Amino acid sequence: MDIVAPDPVKRALALASIPLLVAAAPASAAERAALDLPAGRLSDAVAALAAQTGASISVADGSIWAMRVAPLRGRMSAEDALRRLLRGSRARLVVLDGRSFRIVAARDVAAPRRTARPSPPAAIVEGEEPPIIVTASKRDTRLRDFPGSVSILNGADLTFGGEQGMESVLARVASLSSTHLGAGRNKLFIRGIADSSFTGPTQATVGQYLGDMRLTYNAPDPDLRLYDIQSVEILEGPQGTLYGAGSLGGIIRIVRNPPRLSQFGGALSAGASVTAHGDPSGDLGGMLNLPVAGDRVALRAVAYGLREGGYIDDVWRQKKDINRTRIAGGRATLRIDAGDGWTVDIGGVYQDNEGRDSQYADRSLGGLKRSSRTPGGFDASYKLGELVVAKSWDDLSFLSSTGLVRQKLDERYDASMNGVERLFTQRNRTRMFATENRLWRPTRDGFGWVIGASYTHNRTDLDRSLGPVGVPVAVTGVSNRIRETTIYGEASIEPVRGLTVTGGARYTWSKLGGGADDPLPVFSPTLEAARAAIVASRKERRLLPSASVSAALLPRLIVYARYQQGFRPGGLAIEGGFVRRFRNDHVATMETGLRYGVRGDDPFDLSLSLSYTDWQDIQADFIDSGGLPTTDNIGDGRIYSLSAAMGWAPLPGLIFDAAATYNDSRVTDPSPSLLFALASAAVSDKTGAFTGGQSRIPNVARFTTRIGFDYRTPVSDAIELRLNGWVRYIGKSRLGIGPILGDLQGDYLDTALTARIGRPDFGVSLGVTNLADAIGNRFALGTPFQASGGRQITPLRPRTIRIGLDKSF
Structure with missing residues (x-):
């Protein structure tokens, strides 16, 4: 694996990572494997790809990590998967060897472009540039079409630096507030719609859902920990038509x-x-x-x-x-x-x-x-x-x-x-x-x-x-x-x-x-x-x-x-x-x-x-x-x-x-x-x-x-x-x-x-x-x-x- 080391500190960090990369890698990342990569950020898809194939994948531009990619499923090699993920994007793939790859901005590609091999017909690719979908709309509405205030938080970001449950969401959304009696006994409020400080008989003003299942009716926020979460969606304002009682604030x-x-x-x-x-x-x-x-x-x-x-x-x-x-x-x-x-x-x-x-x-x-x-x-x-x-x-x-x-x-x-x-x-x-x-x-x-x-x-x-x-x-x-x-x-x-x-x-x-x-x-x-x-x-x-x-x-x-x-x-x-x-x-x-x-x-x-x-x-x-x-x-x-x-x-x-x-x-x-x-x-x-x-x-x-x-x-x-x-x-x-x-x-x-x-x-x-x-x-x-x-x-x-x-x- 080639290592770019512009200074001794970077060189030492890179060398220290080699044993871990080798330990995680199979015999050859060029072998076809059954892959199932999630939609979302490129960083999430790359992490899943590395875990499933053992490939070593680096990026030369930090902004590329946040680029959105489509889900990808099927039998293919790591190189084929990366090329499909990056198709039509502002990034390009550089192949270092059979099991090591670098993703760079399109303008930074110096090596001759390689022609991608034909894709196996069993692979399924759902779109080249997937839009952000507001699944809380109950009909998969694109974010650009959603007529309302919405926040979509990446699950990996919510646990970055340590798991804090709902506190992580509160820290990122200015319109969301909460009481602070302790985990499992708080009440959440969105926008200015708040009712009380106590855990009494009133129904919450915010509807809470885990997937499509309602978490509570008139009970406090259970403050479930957010490990292994894909995203958290917050719809502001009343949502009575789609979600019924208890969604006064959102x-x-x-x-x-x-x-x-x-x-x-x-x-x-x-x-x-x-x-x-x-x-x-x-x-x-x-x-x-x-x-x-x-x-x-x-x-x-x-x-x-x-x-x-x-x-x-x-x-x-x-x-x-x-x-x-x-x-x-x-x-x-x-x-x-x-x-x-x-x-x-x-x-x-x-x-x-x-x-x-x-x-x-x-x-x-x-x-x-x-x-x-x-x-x-x-x-x-x-x-x-x-x-x-x-x-x-x-x-x-x-x-x-x-x-x-x-x-x-x-x-x-x-x-x-x-x-x-x-x-x-x-x-x-x-x-x-x-x-x-x-x-x-x-x-x-x-x-x-x-x-x-x-x-x-x-x-x-x-x-x-x-x-x-x-x-x-x-x-x-x-x-x-x-x-x-x-x-x-x-x-x-x-x-x-x-x-x-x-x-x-x-x-x-x-x-x-x-x-x-x-x-x-x-x-x-x-x-x-x-x-x-x-x-x-x-x-x-x-x-x-x-x-x-x-x-x-x-x-x-x-x-x-x-x-x-x-x-x-x-x-x-x-x-x-x-x-x-x-x-x-x-x-x-x-x-x-x-x-x-x-x-x-x-x-x-x-x-x-x-x-x-x-x-x-x-x-x-x-x-x-x-x-x-x-x-x-x-x-x-x-x-x-x-x-x-x-x-x-x-x-x-x-x-x-x-x-x-x-x-x-x-x-x-x-x-x-x-x-x-x-x-x-x-x-x-x-x-x-x-x-x-x-x-x-x-x-x-x-x-x-x-x-x-x-x-x-x-x-x-x-x-x-x-x-x-x-x-x-x-x-x-x-x-x-x-x-x-x-x-x-x-x-x-x-x-x-x-x-x-x-x-x-x-x-x-x-x-x-x-x-x-x-x-x-x-x-x-x-x-x-x-x-x-x-x-x-x-x-x-x-x-x-x-x-x-x-x-x-």
Whole structure:
């Protein structure tokens, strides 16, 4: 293998890599092998090709790694595969020997061009320059045609420098925000649509999906680890037509790498971290792809374990680093090629999160300390079993997904008052069955459509207790049940070239029920009235229309306008020991925007969007007279949101990105219940005054911005250096509605810098997060029993340094 070594350092790195390259290589990469290479970045396809053939493949221009390539499947040599991948692109192949290759920019080819050998007829190539596809559109819409705000994150980028779950997504999308109670108990928000800080009976405002399976209904984000993920798609704004209830702010869809038939492979990553002022951490994750029956059946399994060291000290109990967290889990999918275009996937997901104590500190004690008489903490587990059946014809596709979900969350809060040690516990149990069937035709020749039907049955039981440690007393709990049946459809037509008009609708029929657990005695002259106080049942029907228009004014410029609706059904909540109803809420959004270029494919890309949202009967949380969180309709509101994102590639291998979001949200017409809560709280408030800012919808910063860069450069023929860094500012927001939950949060700067050196299939990384060792305040709640006063903060993890290894084969 030829080695270009412009200096001694590069020469040493290249020589050190030779044993690894030789160990991984078979006798000859020129031999034909059964290949299955994924679509996406060239770097991902090259890593898979090297693992399957043992070829040594280098790149002379770091920007080429981000170039998109088509999927490739069939029996062929490594050289044939590379030539097919690069066909029609801005890159060319240089053959060094029978098993070593270099990919260079077309202008850099100095050697005589070789004529590619005829391709084996068994090879399947799906297009030469594949467009980016928004699979969350449910009908494989090209990104350039999608009329809305969308972010598509590469899965490899999300784990670059260490696995952080949803934190990795939050760090890259300015319009996405979250509470920070701990892994498995957070609530996610998109754009300015946020409801509450607590894990109560309200349905989430963001729909979360793993592939085509819904992850949750009215439970918190399970925060699944993102090992072996192909991409994460985020659609902003209501998605009621295609996704139904609970998608008021948008949806987040995690796309897994599918099992590869007739291909053995795997990956392993590990890391060790040290945190300033805290305990060390460690992470380990692996993937195995195993053919089971020739090229007909394959199993793909992922397993992982993480330990996040604590960094908060409790001065009352004299304990250090109390907020340690342990995460363990995995998933597996068995894919069966049933022939004639049919595939069957049978899979399962499991994750368990354990937080030894709460994540909050006391601002008045300084930095990373607090004083609590009883330990907090949480235990969260998530289980999913799924069956997915798919079929493809020439112009049509069909997919049926069915799944069962079991989610559990146990939370503990310090409820000590007046020197008396008390503990408040809350147990949330969710059981969900969901199934959906859809048929679609991708937009071709100016026409495309999707039709579908779904059924969801979800039950959540919320049990609570309060009292002395060891002998708590049960307090009123509540159960919520819903059966939801829907049909939906959407179609697009292109009346003139470059102009696309889309319309759709969803009809939902819901049956809601529920009741109280351990209710307070109800004094009523009739049994029927008494039962009505603790049991409720009703039916709701909702039609959600949508419409959009988009125009391709230039080859890489699209402008669009869309109208979309979303809703959440009502339910039962607890207040003052009794159970009462709250109504459904509804949003309608008008959005306009433009998108120019594609990140990674064009030297410059830009997206802008402006939206207005009308929110009726907002469901939100506040503190009741007993000091416990409750849910009610707080009134009507409106939200203006302005978002911008851009990317710039001034040099080969270097990309800068910047994004910003501005949200202006208000409760414009407070409900009587909210006004009563504010008036009641004013009695105990020393000032009796409320600022106008407390009518803002909670938990979403008014202003968020992010600036980042990604740089790739070859060190030698086989080794690449990659640097990635970002700075993110989170503006001010409020914990909730009213003075008790009016504490400020946000207004902090977060940073990260990561370097990796190695080949696509093996590398060493070094990462640093929170470079400035800032404390900040990600979230202003530790326990609702001490929520007033502005003392509680959830600090950033202090400066953390991680060294990691990754290997694929």
